[in-house]
Amino acid sequence: MDKPLHSTVLVTGCTGHIGSWLVLRLLEKGYSVRAAVLDPEDKQDVQPLLGLAPSLAERLEIVKADLRVKGDFDKVAQGCDGVFHLACPTNFLVEDPQKDVIEPAxxxxxxxxxxxxxxxxxxxVIHVSSAAAIRFSGKEVAEQVFDESCWTDVDFCIDNKIPGWPxxxxKTLGEKAAVEFAKEHNLDLVVVNPSIVHGPFLLSNIPNSVKDCLALITGELFKLPFLARMSxxxxxxxxxxxxxxYENPEASGRYICSAVDASITEVVNIISSRYxxxxxxxxxxxLGEPVIHYFDSSKLKRLGFQFNFTLEDMYHDAIKCCKEKGLL
Ligand SMILES: NC(=O)c1ccc[n+]([C@@H]2O[C@H](COP(=O)([O-])OP(=O)(O)OC[C@H]3O[C@@H](n4cnc5c(N)ncnc54)[C@H](OP(=O)(O)O)[C@@H]3O)[C@@H](O)[C@H]2O)c1
Known part of the structure; x- marks a missing residue:
């Protein structure tokens, strides 16, 4: 890959939790970033990007592009050395699953x-998929280890209407389509499958995944079964x-990116002892005994990547951020 100082990258989904944090880190590393957003005029949405330090913002270009509009990314991708594709509807509650979630994905x-x-x-291209494209095979096996060979069974999700199925x-069909397209067109595509993303954020509201992780604190008790066992x-x-x-020439295929597997009891212990x-x-x-599972990030670690943060760090950083923004 080109050296960051000479590289322009396109990031999609920049008004989101992960996209905005990625833009910050890319700019800090010396990249020039083209940030694709749905509506650059929506000041609330682009606020995290507008709030970046001027020394970073001078290498940031905010452009408009909608996943649902064919050809909308043609112009914005031109001249970019690489693309981080994060944009995706992440709402679990939608009126029309096919139109509102599956088609854009x-x-x-x-x-x-x-x-x-x-x-x-x-x-x-770094395509951001999800642990959700791995986890829901329909086979509940005790002590299951999920690795990159595992896939969600789309028919199982649809037939059983498991919560969040769209x-x-x-995510599953989007990743499969991306891999097939890349193969056909000889495009260098690397896929990342993150587990739930927890910790600090730039958005002015608590991002959905962080909010899920904080359910014990916010009192959204209906979410607790979801946290019974989580990665x-x-x-x-x-x-x-x-x-x-993106920078490692050896990277290829899909990579699970997940640092910690924990039961809700461990979360209770962290929160009650520290807060x-x-x-x-x-x-x-x-809640009963959760089915134990692990997400295995060995492939990513074998390439030389190391995780810096524990579950306690994630809770600490998320809570600190919420308090600083007056959200808790
Ligand atoms: N957070 C997690 O725990 C987690 C875990 C695994 C994978 N992921 C994946 O990581 C990516 C980012 O997630 P996130 O947590 O940052 O979600 P997020 O905060 O909801 O961000 C989603 C982004 O996608 C954009 N988007 C949605 N529909 C679009 C469309 N039609 N055209 C253009 N942009 C559109 C949103 O724009 P608006 O703000 O304008 O709607 C937003 O910028 C997603 O692909 C998600 O599936 C997330």
Whole structure:
């Protein structure tokens, strides 16, 4: 890959939790960033980007592009050396799953990749998929280890309407379509499958994934079964992994990016010992014993990547950020 100081990269989904943090780190590393957003006029949405230090912002260009509009990425990808594709509807509650989530996730990804091929300048694409494209095989096996060979079973998700199924289906089909397209067009595509992303954020509201992780504190008790057993990655470890994979010539295929697997009991212990001011429920026996699983990031580690943050760090950084922004 080109040296950062000479490199311009396109990032999609820049008004989001991970996208905005990635833009910050890329600019700090010396990249020039073209930040694709749905609506540059929406001041609330682009606020995290507008708030960046002027010394960084001078290498930032905010451009408009919509996943749902064919050809919208053609112009914005032109001249870029690489692309980080993060944009995707992440709402779990939608009226029309096909139109609102699955199509933008699949057809939108193909629109971005098509633009990369047309550009003749893009040398590598980092496609951000999800643990959701791995986790839901429909086979509940005790002590299951998920690695890059595992795939979500789309029919199982649809037939059983598991909560969040449109998102899981969109991420799985989007990743499969991306891999197939890249093969057909000889495009260098590296896929990242993060677990839930927790930790600091630039947005003015608590990002959805962080909010899920903080359910014990915010009182959204209906989310606790979801946290009974969860795999986590710190925001900063994740965006470092994106950049690491983008810059590493040896990177290829899909990479799970997940630092910690934990039960809700471990989360209760972290919060109650470090933040006694939050009165959280501690008797969670009613949730039952969770099925133990692990997300295996060995492939990423074998390439030389190291995680810097523990689960305690993730909670600490998220809570600190919420307090500083007056959100907790
Ligand atoms: N957070 C997690 O725990 C997690 C875990 C695994 C994978 N991921 C993946 O990481 C990526 C970013 O997630 P996130 O947590 O940062 O989500 P997020 O905060 O909801 O950000 C999603 C981004 O996608 C943009 N987007 C949605 N529909 C679009 C469209 N039609 N055209 C252009 N842009 C569109 C959103 O723009 P608006 O703000 O204008 O709507 C936003 O910038 C997603 O691909 C997600 O699946 C996230």
């Amino acid at each position: 699949v057809q939108g990804t193909l629109n971005v990749l098509n633009a990369c091929v047309k550009s003749s300048s893009v040398k590598r 998102y899981f289906v969109g 986590y990655i710190h925001t900063d470890d994740l965006v470092r992994a994106f950049i690491f994979l 006694p001011e939050f009165k959280i429920p501690t008797d969670l026996a009613y």
